[in-house]
């Protein structure tokens with residue numbers, strides 16, 4: 001696997017591909033089994049498989065969340081190599097934001113709901129960085145996990161709104177056997193927290209009202225950020241030990 005740090009280096013590589021199919025998986029590092037499933041799909045469906053590892057500061061509204069984000073670059077490299085990824089794009093802030101984030105992609109409707117209502121500016125940062133990645137990498141196919149279902153929907157809307165010639169491929173949530181959606185943030189939980197965390201999915205999936213689900217989660221020790229049904233999907237975010245966990249299920 002070749003590690004690429006700058007746009008110029010990547011452009012030189014890309015010129016050699018001619019019309020080959022490029023698959024792309026953007027990540028913020030801290031890679032786990034959920035990412036691995038995206039990498040494998042990307043590897044299987046494309047001639048050139050590219051991943052990025054970039055902890056994007058513009059999508060963090062909470063500085064402490066950014067500073068404590070669990071990631072280990074050497075472990076990430078190993079996982080990507082084991083998945084057969086050809087190129088890892090790992091830029092710095094200066095490479096990604098030569099404009100120092102003066103230019104942004106903003107969606108004005110759905111990005112203000114659910115997680116967007118609780119994390120002001122979060123989706124501006126996500127849409128902007130992914131637009132930049134798309135323009136740099138120029139993938140044929142790009143892979144996103146459904147754990148971040150709102151993110152996937154917003155990116156799909158962006159691709160349509162700006163006529164981007166890229167197929168977005170949603171990938172199902174990967175769960176532990178106990179139902180817990182796999183996430184880098186799970187690593188921030190204590191052993192006790194990890195034992196409680198599967199309750200989020202268990203309670204969300206119950207045939208009960210939203211109010212009852214909120215009460216059950218609170219009883220189980222969560223601080224519910226929101227539970228909202230939107231267009232046939234039930235979305236939730238809840239804090240456990242100050243760690244913000246999200247999940248979604250078919251409503």
Ligand code: PAF
Nearest residue numbers: 026027028056126129148
């Ligand atoms: O889902 C993520 O890990 C991030 O939001 C993404 C898409 C890599 C953008 O930084």
